[in-house]
Amino acid sequence: MLRRLTFLSAAITVAASMGSPAFGYMVYVSNEKDNTVTVIDSTTMEVVRTVDVGQRPRGITISHDGKFIYLCASDDDTIEIIDTATYEIVGSLPSGPDPELFVLSPDGKTLYVANEDDNLVTVIDLESKSVVTEVPVGVEPEGMGISPDGKALVNTSETTNMAHFIDTETHEITDNVLVDSRPRFAEFKPDNSEVWVSAEIGGTVSVIDNARREVKHKITFEIPGLRAEAIQPVGVRITADGKKAYVALGPANRVAVVNAETYEVEKYVLVGQRVWQLAFTPDQKTIISTNGVSNDITFIDVATDEPIQSVTVGALPWGVVVNPN
C-alpha cells in the first residue's frame, strides 16, 4: 500500500512525460466480440497490451494475490487462467457449459460459477481445480455475489427473477427473494448488511436486507429525455466505506451514482454506449465502466463523480477487473 501511495503522488509527473514506462494498476477488460483481453495502465490510461484468449470472454476476476486472472470463455465452455506476469494461459477450470459470471470467495480458495444453460451454480475448488458440488437454482443463473464474511452466496436467476441465497457451508439454498425482471448482478455491502441486486428489464435495483432476507428498498432511475425501457441496470459496485454505489445502466449510456445510505440517486455520469460492468481501482479513487457498443471503457473520478477519460479497447468490452497490486 505504501509503495502504491508514493507511486501515485509521482504518477502525475510520470503520466505527463510521454513514453515513460507505465507502473499504475493494471486494468483487465474482457472483449466479448474479438476474443481478447485488453490490459490498460490505470495511471497513463493507455492500452499496454492485448491478450488473445478463448471465445466470447465475459466474466473476469483476479486472484487476491494478483497473480492469476480467471476468465469465462463462454463459447469454449471453460474458465481460463491467465498468468498476469506473462499473459500466458496457464490452465483452465471445469466450469460447465457457457460460463458467464462468477465470484471468488473472500478467502480466495473457491470460485462460484453461474451456469446459465443448466440452471446450476458450480462450486470450484481452485487449488485442486475440481468441482466441489453443483447447486440447482432458478432459470438462467447469472449474477453472483458473496458476502464479505464469506457465509452467504447470492445467485440471481434471470427468468425465475429471484435472488437465491446459498449457505456456503452446506451449499443449500436458504432463501429465495423475488426481485424485478432479469436480475443481472448481486453486490454485498462491505458490512454484510445488504445485498444489492440489479434488474435489467425491470429497471430497478433491489436492496435486500441480508439478515431478514427481504427487499427493504427498491431503487428506481429516471433520466429526462430517456424512455424508461432504455434504463437497464446491470453492474453494481459499492465503495469500501459503504457510502456510495455505482450502477451501470446499460443502453442508458450512464452510470448512476447512488447514496448507499439514503438510496437517493445523486448523479448520472454519461460514459459510453451500453454500459455493462464496473470495477474500482484498489485505492478506490477511480471506478471504470465497460461500454460495450462504443468499444471503450471510461475512468470516473470517485471524489468528483466526473468522467476523466475514455479509452478504446477491443470489440464489445464486457467485464473489467483491476489488479490489486
Add this chain to the structure above:
Amino acid sequence: MPRFLLLFTSALLAVASLSSAIAQESLPAPAEETATAKQVSEIKLGYLRAYAPQLALSVLDVPPRDEGIAGAKVAIGDNNTTGRFLGQKFTLEMAEVKPDADVVPAFTEMVSKGVLYILADLSATQLLSIADLARDRGVLIFNVGATDDRLREEDCRANVFHTAATRTMLADGLAQYLIWKQWRRWVLVYGSHEPDRLFADALRRAATRFGGEIIAEKEFTDTGTARRTDTGVVQIQRQMPVFTQDFPDHDVLLVADESEVFGTYVPFRTWIPRPVAGTAGLIPSTWHPASEQWGGTQIQNRFAKANGRRMLSKDMAAWTAARIVGDAATRTQSADPEKLAAFIRADDFSIAAFKGQRLTFRKWNWQLRQPIFLGDGRSVVSTSPQEGFLHQVSELDTLGIDQPETQCELE
C-alpha cells in the same frame, strides 16, 4: 445447406424425443423434496390448436409438427423450475382440431379438466367461437398464432390476450427499416388468398404511414401449382423475370404471400436486380431462430436442447404466453385465477422475452407490445422500431394500429 440439415439430424434429434417427453416435469431431484415439503398448488394451462400438415415452397419452411407447442413446453419447464421454490406446479393440456373444424367440444373438454389459461393457435373464426364461452367460465385466452388485426380491433375481447404480433405490426416493422435505408419506392406482388390480401393491406397502410410509395402492384393468382415439383425450378427461372418485367423502376419489391404459392420464388429471379421483402427476402417476424441478442442465446440453447430444432416465432409467442401466466403466479405467490388475471391486467405488468426491453400490453386491446425482427432466413438483419420513429407513450406503439385509430371497445 448440408451443414444446416446435419445439425438437425445428428446431435439433437437423439435428445429430442427424450427431452420433450419430460419437458413438463423437468424438476431436478432436490426440487421434489422442496415441493412436497410445501403445499403444492397446481396451475393448469392448455394448448388448443388447429393443425393440418402444410406444404411450403421450400422444404426448409415446412412448419415443424410441434410448432408453438414446443415453446409452451419449454415455458412450462421454466415455470416449474421457479415454481419449486414456491410450491407451484404447472401443467400443460394439449388438444388439436382440424383447421376450420368446430373447436368448441375440444375447448369444453379442456376447461372441464380445470384449465383456466388457454394458449390458442387457431384461426380468427375459431378463436372467436370460444372467446365468449371462455369469458363466461373465467378462462383467459392467449392468442399465440393468429396475426389478424380484426382480433385486436372490431372483434377484440376483454379475455383474449395476444402474444402473436399483428400483420400491421409486422408490416410497420419492415416499412420503418426500408424508410431508414431510404429505399422509399416500392412495388408489391400479392397472392390471391385472403391472408395474402390482408398482409398486402398492411403493407399499403405502412407505406402511407411512414412515407413509402407503392408505385405499382400486381396479383399473383394461385392457379393450383404443385409446390416443390422436381422440374419446376426450370420454369420458375423463366417465368418470374417475365412476371416482374413490366414494373416501373423501384427500390424494393414487396411480396405478400402467406399462402406459400410464389413468394420464395421471387428473390434473385426479378427482371431488374432489386431486394425483396415481405413474406420472402427480408421477412418481419416476432422471433428469429438465429437471434442471440439480449440473452437470446440462453433461450435458444434451452429450446434446441429440449426440442432438437431451432425456435420459431410461434414457439416464442407460446413461450411468452405461458411465462406470463407463470410470472403472474410467481409474483402473486398464488394460484387464485382472479389474482393472476388482475396481476396480468395491472398497469405495471411487464414480461421479459429476450427482446431487449420489457414487454407490456396495450390496455385498449390486450396486444403485447414487442419489437419486430427483420431477418433473411439466415440471420437477423435489424430490429424495429428503428431509431428516430418516436412515440409519446412507447416507441413500440409505432408498430401496428395505435390507440387513437383503434376500433376495439372492450366491455
